[in-house]
Amino acid sequence: MDIRRARTAAELTAAEALFDGPARQDWSERFLAAPGHLMLIAYVDGVPAGMVSGVEMAHPDKGTEMCLYELSVDEGYRRRGIGRALTLALAEEAQARGCYGMWVGVDTDNEAALATYTAAGARDEGVFTMRGWPFNP
Numbered sequence: 256m257d258i259r260r261a262r263t264a265a266e267l268t269a270a271e272a273l274f275d276g277p278a279r280q281d282w283s284e285r286f287l288a289a290p291g292h293l294m295l296i297a298y299v300d301g302v303p304a305g306m307v308s309g310v311e312m313a314h315p316d317k318g319t320e321m322c323l324y325e326l327s328v329d330e331g332y333r334r335r336g337i338g339r340a341l342t343l344a345l346a347e348e349a350q351a352r353g354c355y356g357m358w359v360g361v362d363t364d365n366e367a368a369l370a371t372y373t374a375a376g377a378r379d380e381g382v383f384t385m386r387g388w389p390f391n392p
């Protein structure tokens with residue numbers, strides 16, 4: 256397995272089966288150009304098998320932390336350590352960038368994700384609820 260940072264929209268499109276929906280060219284370009292945004296893709300025999308995305312968040316009194324935005328491993332490649340390896344790779348990148356920590360929000364019944372983050376060294380920092388404001392065009 257080879258983990259590489261995505262640098263082009265073509266790489267994101269090639270990995271779009273790992274996303275919830277198709278990659279859009281304009282959104283891909285915005286993602287790649289946005290400071291503090293990154294995606295690492297795991298390749299097995301040249302095939303995109305998993306991905307993790309991260310977004311740096313900065314605040315005046317806290318410094319910068321990494322939010323693990325999305326983690327996904329193709330069903331045919333699960334339970335081989337790819338999810339853990341991607342999580343560790345993002346954590347390593349976050350430390351290299353000077354982040355003081357990394358966090359992820361997880362559905363409380365997502366056993367695979369919880370096991371993966373635990374295997375990658377995450378500790379339980381408590382339960383929180385989420386509120387949203389969907390803006391419909």
Ligand SMILES: CC(C)(COP(=O)(O)OP(=O)(O)OC[C@H]1O[C@@H](n2cnc3c(N)ncnc32)[C@H](O)[C@@H]1OP(=O)(O)O)[C@@H](O)C(=O)NCCC(=O)NCCS
Pocket residue numbers: 325326327328329332333334335336337338339340359360361362365366367368370371372374
């Ligand atoms: C979560 C996900 C990324 C895990 O990927 P993966 O490559 O299968 O995970 P790994 O093989 O690296 O497993 C890491 C650890 O979690 C455990 N684990 C993985 N899937 C599990 C499951 N379904 N049930 C219980 N434990 C599981 C593994 O046994 C391993 O533990 P170990 O290191 O102690 O042996 C994958 O299941 C997935 O893409 N799920 C759908 C998307 C999702 O839920 N993303 C997370 C959103 S927060």
